[in-house]
Amino acid sequence: MFYIKTWGCQMNEYDSLMISDILIKQKKYNNTQEFKKADILILNTCSIREKAQEKLFHQLGRWKKLKQQNKNLIIAVGGCVANQEGKKILKRANFVDIIFGTQTLHRLPKMISQKIKQQKSLIDISFPKLEKFNIIIPKKNVQCSQSISIMEGCNKYCSFCIVPYTRGREISRPFHDIIDEITYLSNNGTREIQLLGQNVNSYKNIDKNGKKYTFSKLLRSISLIPKIYRIRFITSNPMDFTDDIIDVYYETPKLVSFLHLPIQSGSNKILRLMKRPYSIIDYENIINKLRTARPNIQISSDFIVGFPGETEKDFLDTMHIVSKINFDMSFSFLYSPRPGTKASKLLDHTSLINKKKRLQILQEKIKQQTRKWSKKILNTNQKILVEKYFDQDKKYVLGKTEHNRTVFFEGNKNMIGKIITVQVLKQENSFFYGKYII
Ligand code: SAH
Numbered sequence: 459m460f461y462i463k464t465w466g467c468q469m470n471e472y473d474s475l476m477i478s479d480i481l482i483k484q485k486k487y488n489n490t491q492e493f494k495k496a497d498i499l500i501l502n503t504c505s506i507r508e509k510a511q512e513k514l515f516h517q518l519g520r521w522k523k524l525k526q527q528n529k530n531l532i533i534a535v536g537g538c539v540a541n542q543e544g545k546k547i548l549k550r551a552n553f554v555d556i557i558f559g560t561q562t563l564h565r566l567p568k569m570i571s572q573k574i575k576q577q578k579s580l581i582d583i584s585f586p587k588l589e590k591f592n593i594i595i596p597k598k599n600v601q602c603s604q605s606i607s608i609m610e611g612c613n614k615y616c617s618f619c620i621v622p623y624t625r626g627r628e629i630s631r632p633f634h635d636i637i638d639e640i641t642y643l644s645n646n647g648t649r650e651i652q653l654l655g656q657n658v659n660s661y662k663n664i665d666k667n668g669k670k671y672t673f674s675k676l677l678r679s680i681s682l683i684p685k686i687y688r689i690r691f692i693t694s695n696p697m698d699f700t701d702d703i704i705d706v707y708y709e710t711p712k713l714v715s716f717l718h719l720p721i722q723s724g725s726n727k728i729l730r731l732m733k734r735p736y737s738i739i740d741y742e743n744i745i746n747k748l749r750t751a752r753p754n755i756q757i758s759s760d761f762i763v764g765f766p767g768e769t770e771k772d773f774l775d776t777m778h779i780v781s782k783i784n785f786d787m788s789f790s791f792l793y794s795p796r797p798g799t800k801a802s803k804l805l806d807h808t809s810l811i812n813k814k815k816r817l818q819i820l821q822e823k824i825k826q827q828t829r830k831w832s833k834k835i836l837n838t839n840q841k842i843l844v845e846k847y848f849d850q851d852k853k854y855v856l857g858k859t860e861h862n863r864t865v866f867f868e869g870n871k872n873m874i875g876k877i878i879t880v881q882v883l884k885q886e887n888s889f890f891y892g893k894y895i896i
Pocket residue numbers: 506507618619620621656657693694695696720721722760761762791792793794795796
């Protein structure tokens with residue numbers, strides 16, 4: 459039996475599902491949620507912020523004790539820290555058996571077999587292009603709302619970011635493979651597809667006949683799959699958010715009126731230092747065009763606070779753009795220097811106390827705005843894509859509005875997988891309670 463612990467983004471969650479599918483299918487292993495029962499412990503790591511290495515060794519320290527009790531226990535470390543640190547992990551934790559990368563996770567079954575035969579630890583953190591997608595195994599538990607990866611990696615090298623080093627260069631999956639996979643999923647119950655990629659809108663692919671496919675073409679083609687009712691994508695960047703993508707918002711209502719578009723900072727000076735090749739005006743232009751196409755669109759974003767050189771004035775510029783765009787639920791982080799990145803060499807004069815204060819002010823503001831956006835749906839009728847039962851007694855079902863609000867209400871099996879109209883009556887924490895109308 460194997461146990462997987464996952465840290466980090468949706469891409470990592472997706473990778474862990476892939477690892478799980480492969481181990482079940484190829485090795486006939488079972489997945490367990492209780493690490494004490496497992497013969498194989500897998501850690502899928504994240505290195506985007508914080509003291510990722512420390513967190514890793516902390517966790518490994520705990521697992522070491524289990525290994526002392528059971529010599530045959532296999533410990534495998536994968537994900538972004540594995541790519542970043544590689545062999546160095548073994549220096550501090552020589553009891554780790556397998557180190558695999560973000561692009562070599564599909565080789566795990568073979569590595570496990572090899573490890574059982576030999577003493578030595580195994581490492582494979584290479585970047586074989588797209589190989590991992592060639593062995594996608596049809597999922598057993600297809601979800602009503604299903605994520606699929608369409609591209610990986612990044613060539614943009616924003617000065618603060620580790621992703622280009624841990625996920626490798628930008629690489630897009632073949633267009634036809636994606637369409638085939640989504641068609642398969644839609645025939646097995648998927649009604650909402652969420653496209654994943656570190657820079658999802660930078661998707662590009664050329665097929666065998668030399669035909670070119672862009673992100674907008676992909677969106678259009680997905681919208682033609684009849685049983686797919688909604689399309690989401692994450693994470694897009696403002697750099698490649700071209701007009702042809704905005705056009706798709708005019709063409710198909712299947713594309714939801716909710717977009718996560720990371721801005722990072724409201725100061726042009728900081729954006730330049732971050733090596734983000736757009737200005738605040740460019741960002742606002744994209745939003746204005748989107749709002750012309752879709753007056754009801756809601757925008758969420760990512761912010762980094764306390765980037766080296768960020769003055770009080772730069773921070774106020776960020777606060778200004780937060781109100782101006784009226785961002786909905788967004789993520790904001792304290793800048794965290796990443797080993798080997800350009801920004802990690804920049805001088806930084808702002809105290810941690812000041813940075814934390816700024817982060818708190820920003821988060822408070824975003825919370826207020828999010829609350830206002832949420833309030834807007836109270837006592838209105840909303841189109842809900844019903845995903846599953848809410849409770850064990852199967853009395854209530856739950857689904858989401860286009861704007862990512864989860865609503866539950868009394869319902870039945872026939873509603874699952876359909877878009878239905880629900881009157882939203884009240885909010886309970888981050889959930890909404892409603893009543894079925896049509
Ligand atoms: N491709 C996306 C971002 C992917 S990384 C884009 O273009 O914006 C996800 C988020 O993590 C980023 O948007 C950023 O806000 C945050 N992040 C990345 N590196 C960071 C760092 N060194 N410190 C703090 N936050 C960081």
